[in-house]
Amino acid sequence: MSERDDEEREFDLKWADGAEHKEPSARARMLAARWKDNPPGPVPFRADPEPRRARRRSPGRAPGRSSWVSTALVFGCVAAVIVLLGYINFRGSA
Structure with a gap:
């Protein structure tokens, strides 16, 4: 845009903002x-x-089982997989 267009645009905005009605x-x-x-x-x-x-309660959740039991079960499974992979690696390298 040219500088002239910017001046006209600014004038139009001031004119519109200054309207009484x-x-x-x-x-x-x-x-x-x-x-x-x-x-x-x-x-x-x-x-x-x-x-x-x-x-x-969720329909799949057993009554009386708290959330920490589920957490312990997940950590136990992860530990079992780690031990199993370590055992397989130990047997494979011998």
């Missing part, structure tokens, strides 16, 4: 027309939180 957006006009016949009811700033429901 600004036309509302299409949404604002639509809502004003809708609310003219049927105004909305009062709405609180923040709605009351809904009460929390009790957490349901």
